[in-house]
Amino acid sequence: MSCDFLALAVPGVQKLSPYVPGKPVDELARELNLDPAGIVKLASNENPLGPSPKALEAIRAELAELTRYPDGNGFELKTKLAARCGVTPAQVTLGNGSNDILDLVARAWLAPGLNAVFSQYAFAVYPIATQAVGAQGKVVPAKAHGHDLEAMLAAIDANTRVVFVANPNNPTGTWFGPDALESFLARVPQSVLVVLDEAYIEYAEGDELPDGLDYLARYPNLLVSRTFSKAYGLASLRVGYALSSPQVADVLNRVRAPFNVNSLALAAACAALDDADYLAASRRTNDAGMAQLEAGFRRLGLSWIPSKGNFIAVDFGCDAAPINQALLQAGVIVRPVAGYGMPTFLRVSIGTEGENARFLEALEQILRG
Numbered sequence: 001m002s003c004d005f006l007a008l009a010v011p012g013v014q015k016l017s018p019y020v021p022g023k024p025v026d027e028l029a030r031e032l033n034l035d036p037a038g039i040v041k042l043a044s045n046e047n048p049l050g051p052s053p054k055a056l057e058a059i060r061a062e063l064a065e066l067t068r069y070p071d072g073n074g075f076e077l078k079t080k081l082a083a084r085c086g087v088t089p090a091q092v093t094l095g096n097g098s099n100d101i102l103d104l105v106a107r108a109w110l111a112p113g114l115n116a117v118f119s120q121y122a123f124a125v126y127p128i129a130t131q132a133v134g135a136q137g138k139v140v141p142a143k144a145h146g147h148d149l150e151a152m153l154a155a156i157d158a159n160t161r162v163v164f165v166a167n168p169n170n171p172t173g174t175w176f177g178p179d180a181l182e183s184f185l186a187r188v189p190q191s192v193l194v195v196l197d198e199a200y201i202e203y204a205e206g207d208e209l210p211d212g213l214d215y216l217a218r219y220p221n222l223l224v225s226r227t228f229s230k231a232y233g234l235a236s237l238r239v240g241y242a243l244s245s246p247q248v249a250d251v252l253n254r255v256r257a258p259f260n261v262n263s264l265a266l267a268a269a270c271a272a273l274d275d276a277d278y279l280a281a282s283r284r285t286n287d288a289g290m291a292q293l294e295a296g297f298r299r300l301g302l303s304w305i306p307s308k309g310n311f312i313a314v315d316f317g318c319d320a321a322p323i324n325q326a327l328l329q330a331g332v333i334v335r336p337v338a339g340y341g342m343p344t345f346l347r348v349s350i351g352t353e354g355e356n357a358r359f360l361e362a363l364e365q366i367l368r369g
Helices: 025-032 053-065 075-085 098-109 127-133 150-155 179-186 246-255 261-274 276-297 323-328 353-368
Strands: 091-095 114-118 138-139 160-166 191-198 222-225 240-243 301-307 313-315 343-347
Touching: 025 240, 025 353, 053 261, 075 091, 075 240, 075 261, 091 098, 098 127, 098 160, 098 191, 098 222, 098 240, 098 246, 114 127, 138 150, 138 222, 150 160, 150 179, 179 191, 191 313, 240 246, 276 301, 276 353, 313 323, 323 343, 323 353
Parallel strands: 114 138, 114 160, 160 191, 191 222
Antiparallel strands: 091 240, 222 240, 301 313, 313 343
């Protein structure tokens, strides 16, 4: 007789549904017997430029040392990040992608009887990390698809230990400005950790978005989470990091797995930080691609949510699942977001000019029937 291991799992895990990533190119090719070379993937908010040449060079130089464990403390990367961000190395925590940071936060501060506050339409990992440790997720209704910070403040109670806030937010691309963030942080109880998820912050320039680093010194309960997966083009290597007070970082390091960032990732991230030209090119490509997709949606009579990320959520005003399926048949992968409670939307990552054009051509053919 087989054992029901789901029934033996802790209650929070029993009720979880696995995170569903964007469909890989090879999987679609197998399913529909398509040529992988002809498939366009705009589903996972990846950088369409490929990795930085400097990162590739650093990876090649590191290959001969694969028999060695990586630097478990990530000294070189933490030192570079600290200098770049104006903090001390003791304020930097490295993660296996920024998802790892979110999971570390949940493991360190959440438990049965406690809760985390986050917005409707927020990143799927927030409820997963919260529920996995048996804590309650308090979902605050969104305002114009974005964070209602006033309502999130009101949702905090005596059992709240964490508030997850994304700026810009995934999958909606919505954002809030410096005044809203300042007002929010000033009123969150000091006993509540504010996790400011800035996975897409590098796509903003000037004062388009508040920089979470500007608030760290004044708010010891603030943690800023960032990643090398998006603008730095290292999604496959999984490198993320948190910037916080030394006290918060110390707690995270007590639950952080040893060697959670591999040696190739550490080397590539260090090199990527030195490639300012690549980061500037990533921004230019994203800005041009965003304008290209918005113009295409306007031409097709579609509405969308303005975005500060490297993706855009387009609204079809009806169930988007058949449109998504038709795009797959045409060899174009985008991201359905019905699981986020947005069944009429598809989220489209910004690609190269040619990839964006291919998507718009396929979409037009589908909509015109």
